[in-house]
Amino acid sequence: MAAPKNSRKYDLVLVGASGYTGSLTAEYIVNYLPDDLKWVIVGRSEEKLESLAAVIKGMGAQRLQPAVEVVSFGDREEFHRLINSAKVCVTYWRIGEMVVEACAENSTDYIDCAGDTYLWHGFNKRYHEKAVTNEAALIQSCGIFTGPQDLLTWVAVRELVKRRSAKTKEVILSVIEASFVASAGSVESFIHQKGRGPEAVQASRDPWALSPVRGVSSSASTNLFGIRHDSTLGLLANSATGAPQDRAVIHKTWGLLQGTDKSYGDRFQYNEFDKVTSTKLAKRYLPPLSAGPDVEKTRDSPVKMEAVAVAEPGSGEKKKKKKKK
Numbered sequence: 001m002a003a004p005k006n007s008r009k010y011d012l013v014l015v016g017a018s019g020y021t022g023s024l025t026a027e028y029i030v031n032y033l034p035d036d037l038k039w040v041i042v043g044r045s046e047e048k049l050e051s052l053a054a055v056i057k058g059m060g061a062q063r064l065q066p067a068v069e070v071v072s073f074g075d076r077e078e079f080h081r082l083i084n085s086a087k088v089c090v091t092y093w094r095i096g097e098m099v100v101e102a103c104a105e106n107s108t109d110y111i112d113c114a115g116d117t118y119l120w121h122g123f124n125k126r127y128h129e130k131a132v133t134n135e136a137a138l139i140q141s142c143g144i145f146t147g148p149q150d151l152l153t154w155v156a157v158r159e160l161v162k163r164r165s166a167k168t169k170e171v172i173l174s175v176i177e178a179s180f181v182a183s184a185g186s187v188e189s190f191i192h193q194k195g196r197g198p199e200a201v202q203a204s205r206d207p208w209a210l211s212p213v214r215g216v217s218s219s220a221s222t223n224l225f226g227i228r229h230d231s232t233l234g235l236l237a238n239s240a241t242g243a244p245q246d247r248a249v250i251h252k253t254w255g256l257l258q259g260t261d262k263s264y265g266d267r268f269q270y271n272e273f274d275k276v277t278s279t280k281l282a283k284r285y286l287p288p289l290s291a292g293p294d295v296e297k298t299r300d301s302p303v304k305m306e307a308v309a310v311a312e313p314g315s316g317e318k319k320k321k322k323k324k325k
Contacts, residue, residue, distance in 0.1 A: 002107040002134060005087050010038050010067070013086035013108075015099060017041035018048035021092055021113065021143075023055075026066075030056055035063035042082065046070045073098060083108050097123065100138060104131040113143025117248045118204035128212065140210075141249045148303060149173055149246045149272065150253055156309035157264050166316025167265030168309045171250075173272045174233040175240055177304040207269070210248045211255030218247070218269045228273060232308050236273035243272040265312050275306075 014029070016022045018041075026041060041056075043049050049068045057065055071082060076098070083089055083102040088109045091099045096112075096119060103110035104127040114120070120140050131138050141147070153171045160166050203209060207218045222228045226238035240246075250270040257263050 002105070003084055005107065008085055008087050010040050010086040012037065012039040012088045012090065013042055013082060014039065014066075015042045015089060015091040018043045018045060018052050019092060023052060025090055026052060026056055027059065030060045030063065035060070037064060039064075040067040040069050040082075040086070042069045042071055044070065044073070080106060100127050104134060104136050104138065107134040107136050109137040109139070111139045111142060113141060113145070113147075115141050115143075115145050115242075115245045116204075117206075117209055117245055118201075121203065121206075121209045124210060124212075141245065144303070145242055146246050146249050148305060149242075150250050152305055152307045153250050153270060153309075154253070156307045160309040160311060160316075164311060164316040166311035167263070168268050169265060169312040169315075170268070170310045171270050171307055172230055172233060172236070172310065173246075173270070173305060173307040174230075174236055174275045175272065175305055176275045177302050179301040179303075204248075205244045207244075207247050208251050208255075210252035212252075213255045213258055215251060215254065216267050216269060218271070220271050220273075227276070230308065233273075233275070233306055235276035237276050239274045240272045246270070246272050265315065267312055 012029070012033075014022060014025060017026055022041075022043075029037065029039065041049055041052060046068070049070065053066060053068050069082060071079060073079060079098060080102050083099070084106040086108055088111065089099060089103050090111045092112060092114070096114065096116075099112075100110060100123050102108070110131075123138070127138065130136075142150075152173060156171055157168045160168055208214045220228065220238050222236075222238045228236045228238065230236060247270050251268075254264045254268050254270075258266075
């Protein structure tokens with residue numbers, strides 16, 4: 001039985017803490033989360049975890065230091081005990097399903113930055129209802145590859161409601177500049193996805209694969225050359241490599257909000273493009289496992305996007321609202 005959240009030992013458990021993304025997450029926690037946060041770093045290598053703990057202590061000796069737990073991911077009972085001891089679990093994709101299952105069963109909120117639509121389609125079918133029953137949030141793809149788009153969509157939709165009392169028919173997002181350098185885990189995940197059969201690949205491109213309810217048929221409204229012109233955003237190219245993943249995640253957000261006072265609109269759809277004059281860079285290489293791009297270069301990686309929310313016909317005042325990120 002899941003322990004009440006207000007009585008749990010930890011506020012947060014960071015699983016896979018000694019990897020590249022895990023280490024960056026730990027650094028963020030030290031710099032931005034409350035000093036009295038009760039947290040634990042978890043992994044398979046005690047040596048790596050202790051090394052990370054020493055770095056964390058050097059960054060913020062005045063704050064509450066994390067506990068260190070070495071776990072065997074093959075021991076289901078031990079792992080569930082750990083997850084049941086925390087309010088929130090932040091993790092990475094490689095051990096995915098056992099963490100999702102443990103969080104759904106133990107009422108622990110789950111966060112990752114994985115972008116595998118097909119994998120999460122299966123997770124949602126198996127664990128969504130259990131998570132709803134146990135009041136556990138399952139939050140995926142909240143890293144740099146999809147998080148900004150999901151957030152910018154939310155802001156554009158809310159701005160349209162605020163200024164025009166209108167529901168949104170479509171959000172059009174333009175990627176102006178984005179330099180994404182993948183970690184080893186991201187590249188490994190990408191290779192894992194490409195190794196699947198054509199049926200799985202096709203399913204992963206379903207715009208509504210992750211949404212609890214299906215929406216309207218999606219259309220990018222481009223010409224024969226894959227180009228679309230928007231009066232606000234200019235010329236747009238249907239070449240954004242992350243668009244299928246981003247669309248599925250953003251449509252999931254739409255689906256979860258349907259029937260609430262934060263609903264985007266019954267006929268909502270999301271479309272993402274590269275700006276034709278874009279200096280967008282897509283750099284990917286395969287560093288050693290648990291490694292990644294230079295941290296300082298990553299901090300300075302530019303991300304520039306624009307989006308417009310287009311009102312549903314007959315909903316409020318028909319006007320676009322532009323937001324920048």
